[in-house]
Amino acid sequence: MADEPLVLGIETSCDETGVGIVRGTTLLADAVASSVDEHARFGGVVPEVASRAHLEAMVPTIDRALKEAGVSAKDLDGIAVTAGPGLAGALLVGVSAAKAYAYALGKPLYGVNHLASHICVDQLEHGALPEPTMALLVSGGHSSLLLSTDITSDVRPMGATIDDAAGEAFDKIARVLDLGFPGGPVIDRYAREGDPEAIAFPRGLTGPRDPAYDFSFSGLKTAVARWIEARRAAGEEVPVRDVAASFQEAVVDVLTRKAVRACKDEGVGHLMIGGGVAANSRLRALAQERCEAAGIRLRVPRPKLCTDNGAMVAALGAEMVARGRAASDWDLSADSSLPVTDPHVPGQGHGHDHVHEIGEENLYS
Amino acid sequence: MRRAWAPYAVCVLLLALDTATPAVTVALHDGTSVVASSSQVDARRHGELLLPAVDRVLAEADTRLDAVTGIVVGVGPGPYTGLRVGLMTADTFGLALGVPVHGVCTLDGLAYASDLEVPFVVATDARRKEVYWARYDDARTRVTGPAVDRPAEIAEQVAGLPAVGAGALLYPDTFPQAHEPEHVSAAALASLAAEKLAAGEELAPPRPLYLRRPDAQVPKNYKVVTPK
Numbered sequence A: 001m002a003d004e005p006l007v008l009g010i011e012t013s014c015d016e017t018g019v020g021i022v023r024g025t026t027l028l029a030d031a032v033a034s035s036v037d038e039h040a041r042f043g044g045v046v047p048e049v050a051s052r053a054h055l056e057a058m059v060p061t062i063d064r065a066l067k068e069a070g071v072s073a074k075d076l077d078g079i080a081v082t083a084g085p086g087l088a089g090a091l092l093v094g095v096s097a098a099k100a101y102a103y104a105l106g107k108p109l110y111g112v113n114h115l116a117s118h119i120c121v122d123q124l125e126h127g128a129l130p131e132p133t134m135a136l137l138v139s140g141g142h143s144s145l146l147l148s149t150d151i152t153s154d155v156r157p158m159g160a161t162i163d164d165a166a167g168e169a170f171d172k173i174a175r176v177l178d179l180g181f182p183g184g185p186v187i188d189r190y191a192r193e194g195d196p197e198a199i200a201f202p203r204g205l206t207g208p209r210d211p212a213y214d215f216s217f218s219g220l221k222t223a224v225a226r227w228i229e230a231r232r233a234a235g236e237e238v239p240v241r242d243v244a245a246s247f248q249e250a251v252v253d254v255l256t257r258k259a260v261r262a263c264k265d266e267g268v269g270h271l272m273i274g275g276g277v278a279a280n281s282r283l284r285a286l287a288q289e290r291c292e293a294a295g296i297r298l299r300v301p302r303p304k305l306c307t308d309n310g311a312m313v314a315a316l317g318a319e320m321v322a323r324g325r326a327a328s329d330w331d332l333s334a335d336s337s338l339p340v341t342d343p344h345v346p347g348q349g350h351g352h353d354h355v356h357e358i359g360e361e362n363l364y365s
Numbered sequence B: 001m002r003r004a005w006a007p008y009a010v011c012v013l014l015l016a017l018d019t020a021t022p023a024v025t026v027a028l029h030d031g032t033s034v035v036a037s038s039s040q041v042d043a044r045r046h047g048e049l050l051l052p053a054v055d056r057v058l059a060e061a062d063t064r065l066d067a068v069t070g071i072v073v074g075v076g077p078g079p080y081t082g083l084r085v086g087l088m089t090a091d092t093f094g095l096a097l098g099v100p101v102h103g104v105c106t107l108d109g110l111a112y113a114s115d116l117e118v119p120f121v122v123a124t125d126a127r128r129k130e131v132y133w134a135r136y137d138d139a140r141t142r143v144t145g146p147a148v149d150r151p152a153e154i155a156e157q158v159a160g161l162p163a164v165g166a167g168a169l170l171y172p173d174t175f176p177q178a179h180e181p182e183h184v185s186a187a188a189l190a191s192l193a194a195e196k197l198a199a200g201e202e203l204a205p206p207r208p209l210y211l212r213r214p215d216a217q218v219p220k221n222y223k224v225v226t227p228k
């Protein structure tokens, strides 16, 4: 086991400053500093607040991860970092730290894809990823269905949300119900005591002519808000538990239905679910039920590995090292819209002058 | 060329960097003079340009990063995204190398490079039609600031004073006596820091001078979606 790559991973694509350390597929440390409390009063993640928090938290979090893992920085085989997608300014803090750390230690640098990292993290829980694996990634920032035959080189988008991310819908409905931010955990909690069939909320993009694997949660969100408003306008009490349960059911019904269908259509026997919404208890239960019925093996990492963290980045970095993928160059940039089809950002060698366009508003907001 | 160190002398090798203005600037200072330096002006590529610049400067001085005894970093004020690139890089170098990281106000670096012996103003571009600015009695002595303001609003306070920096050059109505240097150089930052450290002065911690609160609109309580 000692010859497996020892990699430190840095994640700053949103509001979590994550630093993880893995050896091959073994998790050694998963240190996370979150600025979520600073965003709560805004009802969403404020990019500049997140970026400022990343700068303050980075060095202490790296320190904590090294102590937790009981390893010395000089023994690392590489430094991995989320190069994108994510918030431009937030990503840049992590990329700057990773580059400086790798350079100072004389280690190779691997700029990796945030979405591919969400998939690869499951190796730390359930061992090597089956090839191929279908992945359903659901969080406040993403809702994607991805097919991977090799997590270091081949990730294909099957479908994605055409409007809101699933987690965003949870946040918005929680706000309408005055339940606070973030919405996922609190909706889950109320839903457990409610009736998921109390209200028939719409299932977006499930018509016969709709794209088979894309998602839409905007219509659902509006339907739920209207239903609540109608009750309030009539002076009636809003049955918060039933609304939460029925809304949640509409979301997880569509997510699991489409994921299982994609597996069947593509002849894929394994489905992994990742992202913050994977912590949702009803999503886990319904996915389990439907996968069993379809003869599909379900893999869902523990909740702490589903939300954004550095361990997932380290996991993918270690896989890059193990499979001999090219390291990134010192001019690696943060790419807020890095395509999911790029699991990592390999170096181009010398003389390369790749100008990456990032909107000025992003840089100077 | 490899530099020979005098025996028994305390070895000093400072790596200075600043990304608080459109310049991405790096310099190496041996306690006596600047050994190597690099400055590139590109406000949108701080993240990409900084590490290759460090690598180039070290190569030019025929040394390695682990020979450095301290890091000096410009702490702004400056546009936040670029500013953080330098600070995060400096912080992480300090962690990896186990050397101290010193902060220097970016405007002080510009002031030092001006060589002026009379009262003057330093102003850099703060965007949004504002400048980051400070007043100095001479190249080493800041008397007010740094602050961020609209040029017209500080016209009275800076009237009749020479001014340096891109912010001064950008607003000639407020700063009619504006001249070079336009951007900060890490060479000046390193020289200033070396001078202060040699004099036993404490430098600032490497924490950013944002001077503005983050822009964050609290979302309107709840938008009604039912059509009227």
Ligand SMILES: [Zn+2]
Residues within 6 Å of the ligand: A114, A118, A139, A141, A275, A276, A307, A308
């Ligand atoms: Zn994520």
